[in-house]
Amino acid sequence: MRKQLLILPSIFFLLILLIFFYLLIIDRNPSELPSTLLNKNVPKFETESLLKEKKFVSSDVFGKEIKLVNFFATWCKPCRDEHNYIKRFSNQEGIEVIGINYKDNSQKAIGWLKELGNPYSNIAVDKNGRIAIDWGVYGIPETFIVNSKGIIKYRHVGPVTKKIYKKINLIINEIE
Amino acid sequence: MLTKNFLLTKIFILIIAICLMQFFSMGSYGVDPEEILQDQKQELRARNISKNIRCMICQNQSIDESSASLAKDLRILIRNKIKEGNSNEEIYKFLTDRYGDFILLKPPIKLSTLALWLFPFVFLLIGIFVVFWHNKKSKKF
Numbered sequence: 001m002r003k004q005l006l007i008l009p010s011i012f013f014l015l016i017l018l019i020f021f022y023l024l025i026i027d028r029n030p031s032e033l034p035s036t037l038l039n040k041n042v043p044k045f046e047t048e049s050l051l052k053e054k055k056f057v058s059s060d061v062f063g064k065e066i067k068l069v070n071f072f073a074t075w076c077k078p079c080r081d082e083h084n085y086i087k088r089f090s091n092q093e094g095i096e097v098i099g100i101n102y103k104d105n106s107q108k109a110i111g112w113l114k115e116l117g118n119p120y121s122n123i124a125v126d127k128n129g130r131i132a133i134d135w136g137v138y139g140i141p142e143t144f145i146v147n148s149k150g151i152i153k154y155r156h157v158g159p160v161t162k163k164i165y166k167k168i169n170l171i172i173n174e175i176e
Numbered sequence: 177m178l179t180k181n182f183l184l185t186k187i188f189i190l191i192i193a194i195c196l197m198q199f200f201s202m203g204s205y206g207v208d209p210e211e212i213l214q215d216q217k218q219e220l221r222a223r224n225i226s227k228n229i230r231c232m233i234c235q236n237q238s239i240d241e242s243s244a245s246l247a248k249d250l251r252i253l254i255r256n257k258i259k260e261g262n263s264n265e266e267i268y269k270f271l272t273d274r275y276g277d278f279i280l281l282k283p284p285i286k287l288s289t290l291a292l293w294l295f296p297f298v299f300l301l302i303g304i305f306v307v308f309w310h311n312k313k314s315k316k317f
Contacts, residue, residue: 035276036272036273036275128249129245129246130249133249133250133253134274135274136276138233138246138275139233
């Protein structure tokens, strides 16, 4: 009886190994957190618009159709990397993309958009990062899907890659 | 034999000394001089709150220790909220509403985190039980 019990620790150990192995191979990013804003209204804010004379008022912009919101800055290298995908959203998929220029120099941002192309229908200026805090943003680039009722349906932290591009399109098709 | 023991003692003392060092070293702080509030009581409150708030960029540091720019923004935000007369609870709620419970370094005791809080004690009890059980058995031999 005692001898048979001795096998228990080995089984237990194997089980732990299996769990670790499983966690290792599944597609998971432990530093990525779910947004607490999911299924909630977009935060209300008012700020300058980067390219337009008129003020950027969130309640005027959100709540009519599906929109992508993309936090970006010229100093952020991954933002440059994802820029082609952001352009594809607005040019090929016909989705309206709202940019939020995070803690950036406005002149530099305008130059950056001239060089790379401007996929944004409107750009809010977040000079001191206060708007980003209301959105729970902690590492730009971050991209949100906002549905036609102005409710946040999806959030992605980090650059949009091919995989994420497909995922966002899929989600937009679902909620449309 | 004696010299070997002497060497071991030396190594042991050295290890203990290294372990104790942390109690005498000052922690590093991310707070910049210009952030500090005039009112010392308010500043102390801000520091105590900051110590419980996780820096979302360097996730095992509190915003009190981190020099990341978001940590700085949050430190300033907390100080502004204190100046505006918000209570500690209101400030914690403001932050968890936006960033979730993860922003608190210590997870709150809730139904969903009960296992997290209780399992260490359960495992301790199991451990004590195993040790006693094992000792009882081995006495027979």
